[in-house]
Structures are given as C-alpha cells and as structure tokens.
Amino acid sequence: MAVYTEVSLDEAAPLLQSLGLGQLQSITACAGGIENTNYFVDTDQGRYVLTLFERLSFAQLPFYLHLMKHLAQHGIPVPEPHAITAADGAGGKPGDILLRLKGKPAAVVNRLRGRSELAPTPAHCAAVGETLARMHLAGRDFDRSQPNLRGLAWWNETVPVVLPHLDEAQSRLIRSELAYQNHVAASSNWHALPRGPIHADLFRDNVMFDSEGDAPQLTGFFDFYFAGCDTFLFDIGVSLNDWCIHLDSGAHDAARADAFLAAYQAVRRLSPQERVLLPAMQRAGALRFWISRLWDFHLPREAALLQAHDPGHFERVLRERVAHPRGLTC
Amino acid sequence: MAVYTEVSLDEAAPLLQSLGLGQLQSITACAGGIENTNYFVDTDQGRYVLTLFERLSFAQLPFYLHLMKHLAQHGIPVPEPHAITAADGAGGKPGDILLRLKGKPAAVVNRLRGRSELAPTPAHCAAVGETLARMHLAGRDFDRSQPNLRGLAWWNETVPVVLPHLDEAQSRLIRSELAYQNHVAASSNWHALPRGPIHADLFRDNVMFDSEGDAPQLTGFFDFYFAGCDTFLFDIGVSLNDWCIHLDSGAHDAARADAFLAAYQAVRRLSPQERVLLPAMQRAGALRFWISRLWDFHLPREAALLQAHDPGHFERVLRERVAHPRGLTC
Numbered sequence: 001m002a003v004y005t006e007v008s009l010d011e012a013a014p015l016l017q018s019l020g021l022g023q024l025q026s027i028t029a030c031a032g033g034i035e036n037t038n039y040f041v042d043t044d045q046g047r048y049v050l051t052l053f054e055r056l057s058f059a060q061l062p063f064y065l066h067l068m069k070h071l072a073q074h075g076i077p078v079p080e081p082h083a084i085t086a087a088d089g090a091g092g093k094p095g096d097i098l099l100r101l102k103g104k105p106a107a108v109v110n111r112l113r114g115r116s117e118l119a120p121t122p123a124h125c126a127a128v129g130e131t132l133a134r135m136h137l138a139g140r141d142f143d144r145s146q147p148n149l150r151g152l153a154w155w156n157e158t159v160p161v162v163l164p165h166l167d168e169a170q171s172r173l174i175r176s177e178l179a180y181q182n183h184v185a186a187s188s189n190w191h192a193l194p195r196g197p198i199h200a201d202l203f204r205d206n207v208m209f210d211s212e213g214d215a216p217q218l219t220g221f222f223d224f225y226f227a228g229c230d231t232f233l234f235d236i237g238v239s240l241n242d243w244c245i246h247l248d249s250g251a252h253d254a255a256r257a258d259a260f261l262a263a264y265q266a267v268r269r270l271s272p273q274e275r276v277l278l279p280a281m282q283r284a285g286a287l288r289f290w291i292s293r294l295w296d297f298h299l300p301r302e303a304a305l306l307q308a309h310d311p312g313h314f315e316r317v318l319r320e321r322v323a324h325p326r327g328l329t330c
Numbered sequence: 331m332a333v334y335t336e337v338s339l340d341e342a343a344p345l346l347q348s349l350g351l352g353q354l355q356s357i358t359a360c361a362g363g364i365e366n367t368n369y370f371v372d373t374d375q376g377r378y379v380l381t382l383f384e385r386l387s388f389a390q391l392p393f394y395l396h397l398m399k400h401l402a403q404h405g406i407p408v409p410e411p412h413a414i415t416a417a418d419g420a421g422g423k424p425g426d427i428l429l430r431l432k433g434k435p436a437a438v439v440n441r442l443r444g445r446s447e448l449a450p451t452p453a454h455c456a457a458v459g460e461t462l463a464r465m466h467l468a469g470r471d472f473d474r475s476q477p478n479l480r481g482l483a484w485w486n487e488t489v490p491v492v493l494p495h496l497d498e499a500q501s502r503l504i505r506s507e508l509a510y511q512n513h514v515a516a517s518s519n520w521h522a523l524p525r526g527p528i529h530a531d532l533f534r535d536n537v538m539f540d541s542e543g544d545a546p547q548l549t550g551f552f553d554f555y556f557a558g559c560d561t562f563l564f565d566i567g568v569s570l571n572d573w574c575i576h577l578d579s580g581a582h583d584a585a586r587a588d589a590f591l592a593a594y595q596a597v598r599r600l601s602p603q604e605r606v607l608l609p610a611m612q613r614a615g616a617l618r619f620w621i622s623r624l625w626d627f628h629l630p631r632e633a634a635l636l637q638a639h640d641p642g643h644f645e646r647v648l649r650e651r652v653a654h655p656r657g658l659t660c
Contacts, residue, residue: 057490059489059490059493059505060490143513144509144512145509145512145513145515145516146486146512147482147483147486147512147515148483149483149486149487151483152477153477153478153479153481153483153484154483156476156477156479157479159389160387160389160390163387163389175389179474179475182474182475182476182477182559183473183475185475185477185559186475186525186526186559191521191522191525192521195516195521196516229512229515229516
C-alpha cells in the first residue's frame with residue numbers, strides 16, 4: 001500500500017464526471033508502483049483506476065499516456081486513459097487525457113480485469129510473448145517518440161555512482177558487463193535491430209490474467225511509465241528474464257522461454273540480427289535492473305525506502321545469463 | 331582561472347618522475363574547464379599539462395583518457411596522456427595513464443602548442459573539418475565504447491526540469507524541437523548514420539592553432555571529457571554551430587561552412603543519409619547546448635556559478651537553424 005496523496009470521494013467526483021464516466025460510487029486506495037498514488041474508482045458506468053503521479057511531471061507524461069491510448073485503440077489490452085468530454089471548470093479542455101487533481105498530474109484509465117500470475121506456466125508465457133509481439137507491431141506508427149531513459153546512457157552515468165557500494169567481484173562484473181554492452185551497442189548488428197516503443201518493465205506484476213476457464217486469458221499489460229523507444233529485443237530480454245526463469249536461482253527455464261519465443265515469433269519473426277543478439281539483450285536486461293536496484297538500495301529517495309528490492313536477484317540473473325547464454329531453439 | 335585543488339611543486343615532482351618525464355622545473359595554475367584543475371608543468375624534457383579531475387571519477391575516466399591515447403597514437407593531434415613507467419610508490423602500476431594526486435584522479439598530457447582562434451577564417455574551419463574527419467576515421471577501431479551521455483536520453487530527462495524557467499515561446503520551441511529530435515532518432519535514416527567516438531564539444535576554445543607562417547596550422551583538439559559514441563554527423567553539427575556562424579546573431583556563414591564541409595568530405599565523404607540529416611543534426615547540436623546552458627544557468631552547482639554561459643546564445647542558434655536549414659552545397 002502506497003498512498004502519498006489523500007483523495008476523497010468529493011474531490012474525485014467532479015473529475016470523473018468531466019470524463020463522462022458517470023456518478024462516482026466508491027474510491028479505494030490500492031497498492032501501486034512506488035512512484036504513484038493509485039485508487040480504484042467505481043462509478044455507475046464502470047470500474048476505473050485513478051492515478052496521481054508523484055514523480056513524473058506534466059511535461060513528461062504525455063508520451064506515456066498517449067502511448068497507452070494508441071495501443072488501446074489498436075486492440076492491445078492496456079489501460080485506456082479517458083479524455084475530458086466537457087469543460088471541467090479546473091482548466092482541463094475536451095480531449096485532454098493528462099488531468100490535474102490536487103495540483104498533481106493525474107489520469108483515469110480502465111481497470112483491467114483479473115490478477116497477476118506470479119507462478120506462470122508455459123501457457124502464461126506464450127500469452128505474454130504473443131501480446132508483446134502484437135504490441136510491438138501496433139506501436140510502430142505511434143507518432144511520439146522518446147528514448148528509453150533507463151538505457152545505455154543512464155547505465156554509464158549510474159554505474160560509477162553505485163560502484164563504491166560493490167565488492168571486488170561485483171565491481172569487476174558490472175564494469176565488464178557495461179563495457180560489453182557499450183561494445184554491442186557500437187556494432188552494426190545492434191544498429192540494425194528493429195525499434196519502436198517498448199514497455200521496458202514487463203514483469204510478472206505488470207500483467208493481468210483472468211483465470212476463469214482452462215486457458216489463461218491475458219487481460220492486459222500495465223504500468224507503462226518506464227516505456228520508451230528502444231530495440232524490441234531489449235523488451236524481449238527484460239521479459240524473458242522475469243517470466244522464464246527460476247526466481248530463486250535466476251536460471252533459465254527452457255519450457256517457458258520456448259513457449260514465450262514461439263508465440264512471439266508466430267506474430268513477428270525475429271530478424272537475423274535479433275537472433276544473434278538475443279543472449280546479449282538478455283544480459284542487457286539483467287544489467288539494467290541490477291543497476292537500478294543497486295541505485296534504489298544504496299541511494300534511496302525517501303519514498304522508495306521501504307520498498308527497495310534486493311539488488312542481489314539481478315546480479316544472479318546476470319551471472320546466469322553470462323554463464324549460460326541461450327539463443328533461439330525455434 | 332579556476333583552481334580548486336592546490337598542488338605544490340614538491341607534490342607534483344614525484345608524479346612527473348614516475349612518468350619518466352624528467353625533473354620538474356615549474357608548475358603554473360592555468361585557466362581550464364569549470365570541472366577540472368589544470369596546471370602547466372615544465373620539466374627538463376618538455377612541457378605538459380597536469381589535470382586533476384573535480385567532477386569525473388576514477389570509474390568514468392578510462393574511456394576519455396584511452397580515447398585520447400588511441401587518437402594520438404593514430405596521428406591525430408590531441409594531448410597524449412603519459413603512462414607510469416616505474417612503480418611510483420603511490421599505488422600506480424607501469425602502464426597506467428589514470429593517475430592519482432592528492433586523492434583525486436589525475437592525468438599528465440602533452441601540452442599543445444599555439445592558442446585558440448576565436449575569430450576563425452574559412453582556412454581555420456577547413457583545418458578543423460579535415461582533422462575532425464581524420465579523427466572520426468581513426469576512432470573507428472577504438473576498442474572501448476560509451477554512449478554520448480549528453481545525448482537524446484539526457485535531453486528528455488532534462489527538458490522537463492528546465493521548462494519551469496522558460497517563457498511560453500521558449501517552452502513551445504524546446505518542446506517541439508525535442509519532439510522533432512525524438513522523431514528523427516526513430517527514423518531508419520538516423521539508424522543508418524555512421525557512428526563512433528565523437529568529441530561532442532568541439533568549440534573554438536577546444537582547438538589550438540600555431541599561427542607562425544601563412545596558413546594556420548592546427549596543433550590539436552582538446553577537452554575530450556564530453557566525448558562518447560554517437561553519430562559522426564552530430565559532431566559535425568555541433569562544430570558547424572560554433573565555427574561557422576556569426577556569434578552575435580547565430581546566423582550561418584556560408585563561406586566558413588562550405589570550407590569546413592569540403593575539407594571534411596575530402597577525407598570522409600558523407601553518406602546519403604548524412605546528407606539528408608545534416609540540417610536536423612545542426613538543430614540537435616543547438617538543442618543540446620541550449621538545454622545544458624539552461625541547466626547550468628538555472629540550476630547551478632556551486633562551482634559552476636561564476637562561469638555559467640548565457641543560454642540565450644543557443645536559443646538564437648536553434649531558431650536560426652530551424653528557420654534557415656542549410657544542407658550541403660558540395
């Protein structure tokens with residue numbers, strides 16, 4: 001549970017009405033990311049999520065919100081931001097999806113059905129792979145662009161900051177991996193990789209499934225606030241590192257990885273360069289989260305203090321990816 | 331004059347001796363960048379510059395120093411870092427070019443002859459263009475890589491931070507330019523641009539000329555501490571924006587730009603994609619320095635306070651580049 005900004009029913013009601021979403025009936029604080037305040041809001045028309053952004057600014061949010069809108073309108077299951085339909089008396093204009101509540105940037109999106117699946121089977125991984133491929137294709141004509149802000153440049157800036165907190169073996173690993181990734185990013189294969197908007201943080205807790213019936217039905221990807229334009233292969237690497245490993249050891253799970261990749265490729269076949277660089281981008285995905293978790297752990301901002309994840313997990317994942325690179329089997 | 335760390339002759343002498351550079355005769359504080367302490371040091375063997383790094387860490391410096399060494403060894407006129415030749419009793423090993431003095435990272439490089447040319451003619455611009463092209467070619471087999479840390483990702487992170495300090499027209503310009511650059515960087519033309527280590531800050535005050543005789547002789551590029559791997563075309567755009575404009579208005583000077591580009595292309599011919607994107611990368615160069623000067627001006631760190639440049643200059647340069655794009659004439 002992470003609520004930073006208290007919002008009462010009376011405060012939220014006019015906003016929901018300006019969106020044409022009907023009469024607010026209840027508002028319930030819910031667990032969310034560590035950088036937003038989230039409420040479930042039910043009206044007489046449907047179920048929504050109200051988010052107040054505690055880290056991202058009005059200037060930063062349009063990319064993320066319009067990406068979600070674009071994907072939703074292209075049939076990808078993601079929370080769709082709702083637009084103001086009539087003047088709200090608080091400065092909003094019809095068509096706006098970036099809202100303001102209690103002086104903070106805010107958005108109201110459709111609430112996804114279902115729940116996260118924290119022990120995924122190959123069937124779950126196949127559903128994630130297929131939907132990720134469809135998302136990559138749907139994003140190609142999105143008309144806004146911003147780079148992955150947690151990409152290579154950020155790793156280079158941040159590794160020197162976390163280095164003093166590492167022991168000798170960790171320090172050697174993180175420096176050699178960073179040098180390797182810089183080397184990869186200077187290669188012609190890397191420059192030839194297909195690119196576009198990627199989620200960049202597609203972990204088990206950012207996907208919903210509805211488990212009624214036999215086959216898992218994926219009901220949505222969410223939390224797009226680390227999205228940016230980068231290689232599709234990096235998105236695949238990040239996802240494989242979470243969906244298709246044993247969380248205790250970091251070891252690869254072949255059945256789940258094969259299911260993920262086969263389903264992905266049934267929608268979008270990997271290019272020759274992507275096939276070559278798949279192991280490198282899995283390493284990149286592990287490095288990215290090892291660095292950010294080291295950062296959060298050793299240099300916490302106040303709000304993040306209680307929720308910092310153990311950086312050791314992604315150190316193990318990286319060591320596994322380096323020691324046991326696995327290319328495609330399909 | 332910017333001296334942050336006092337170094338006496340007695341403190342510097344053992345370091346110079348461990349480099350095999352002879353007996354130290356004098357040490358003189360000299361003006362430098364705002365982030366380093368620089369001394370001219372003369373020994374009985376030659377003239378050198380001793381730099382103590384006040385911002386960059388031991389972890390960050392090897393890329394820059396080894397790039398300078400690599401370029402020098404490939405015949406590009408840049409300050410060459412000297413390596414320890416014998417154990418120095420202070421922890422350095424033979425071969426090290428990253429040194430330590432008074433607990434800070436340090437380097438000793440050859441001192442370039444000559445002086446900066448702050449009113450360049452077409453002949454000076456041609457010399458810079460030719461040397462830049464040779465530098466780009468020589469850097470292609472440099473075996474370290476790091477991205478340009480003041481590139482697109484940094485612009486996206488920093489624009490929202492400086493926006494509150496801008497008026498409405500400036501805010502519109504910087505946001506639309508950032509969107510344009512994000513769009514360019516998502517294009518196949520941009521991904522096809524040749525890349526490698528670039529200087530990324532090649533302004534008039536970072537080049538030396540020896541003015542003996544008739545033709546200006548370029549004696550070196552220096553201050554490589556914003557170098558990184560990026561498109562060669564971005565380096566060209568940054569350089570054109572300083573060497574080949576009227577500093578009062580920001581307007582393009584055709585004679586100097588043509589001289590620069592003809593000399594560059596005599597060494598390395600621009601690719602079709604580079605020819606298309608040259609105006610866009612000049613805009614990118616202007617945007618990068620407008621953002622960093624806004625940052626330095628409105629959010630100064632202590633040390634930079636006295637030396638912040640007027641951000642208005644690069645706002646004018648950007649407006650000029652947008653209003654009067656100029657492609658190649660050769």
